Amino acid sequence: MRVLIPGIAGGIARKLALRLKNEGHDVAGVDIRPWENAKESGIEVFRGDVRKRAAEDVFRRWRPDAVIHMATVTAFTVPGAERGRINLDGTKAVFDHCATHGVKQVLFVGRHTFYGAAPDSPLYHSEDEPPRALESIPELADLVAADLYAATALWRLPEVTTAVLRLPYTLGAPGTGTLASFLKGRRVPLVLGYDPLFHVLQEDDVVTALSLALEKKVRGIFNIAGPPPIPLSVIVRETGRTGVPLPSQVLSLLLGRAGFPRLSTGALDHLRYPIVVDNRRFLEATGFEYRYSVADTLRIYREAAPVPTQGL
């Protein structure tokens, strides 16, 4: 199968590309960022923005059978309005090109933060739930909108087998993404009096799940998760970090200062309330089994990203 991965230069996307290549697929990608050694692995990377004309030429000339859309970004990597444009206009462009150029299968790789963190929402979120608590964290609005837009392909483009996959937090060695960045320092801020459950999946298991979704040609919306969730304090402790519990009022004053990320106060809700997903639908559709327990995942991260001796 010819698989095109927009956003191929990201950490998990590279691993996925290599896995698919090893499984015998032809793999190419589009990304504004470079991936120097891709060619050595037989993977072609087209440098450019997925929203630009040149990207459509890739669809036209390379003629992918399947597309795995991983070119979305979070507030941790791209601030401001540009993030919204990448997430929404980029997703629209990818689906438009898929429809125009006869792509048979699309996987949209979204995030479990879609469901929002709120004190009164169910602990386990099923795919049938709407996004919640968006008003408290506007930085997530464009990702949620992109996820909902991708899901419209299920009825707009019936000839394309579309799957919207919602991934939990991921860790690798050390890995990329929100949680890996959050745990980077020696001390990790926590909200005093709260200890939410976190769903964590090892990057290699993420790659297995995505590869299975492609192979089984799943259609619909699916939550992906591996081992059962664990409290954030356990993650902090087992990765060798020191949790610094601060009252939420103090923590909100520190956002954007003293090494803390610049985020809205509402983002602290993700350190207060859990976002845990029900993955039964995905397990039934694909037979996915995780390889790495939480202990394995945290140990691998700790070994790859030892506690910094200086700094926050």
Added chain:
Amino acid sequence: MLRSGPVALFDGTDARVDRLELPFNEYGVDPYGISKRHVKEALRVFALIYRHYFRVRCHGAHHIPARGRGMLVGNHSGGVAVDGAMVLTSTMLEMDPPRLAQGMVERFLHQFPVSSLWASRTGQFTGLPEHARRLLEDDRLLMIFPEGARGTAKLYNERYSLVDFGTGFVRLALQTRSPIIPFAFLGGGSAIPTVFNAYTLGKLLGVPYIPLTPYLLPLPLPVQLEIHYGEPLVFRGTGDEEDHVIEGHVAKVKERIAGLIEVGRAQRHQRMSPRRLLP
């Protein structure tokens, strides 16, 4: 039948938590975030209160299934959650093997720091149908007070009455084919003799109300409490029945609980009247 024999009294509470048949992982946490360490710490405190402060008398704990799904459904008694705390302590101390009753609690508990953490780590979740259904399908033991916050708002002179029951719990029991184990909780209204509920003050603090007692604060007095569990009720159906059918089932549960309260009151009266120490 009184089940608190010497074993229950002197059995270590930590050992009882270790005997819980829940799927704890390598960190002592189950898939719902229930933490062995937190349950142990909470039970040490609650067991002391249960045994020595309230000297709880528990009858009929053998009616609670040792394994598998079940709903403990009872009356609210007392202006704060003394009833819920003592019911869950009773299933930990009086059952063999012990079971953890998981309450369907008021939303505000999960909004505040500390209470959110302890409620989550001990398996006391917000009363949502999604939570109840999932926990029952996972063969957990649920604790439900169908009177809701109106039940805890009962004043001292209403302490043995029952306010209207919600009906959702019966539909859930039918949908998940769960037995309902009725229970009566006695003494909470005397332990916290509410004379007035301050709703405006409660609103300001983000809770439904603040119960006020003759000595102002809703601190419980060392009154003996009683829990009477009754025989399980099993209703047949799908949960899609018309309201009048469901209301009939609810009335039956309510009647059973009222009956248990009356039996408990009679026994209590008999036991206490010669000394006239307790209400």
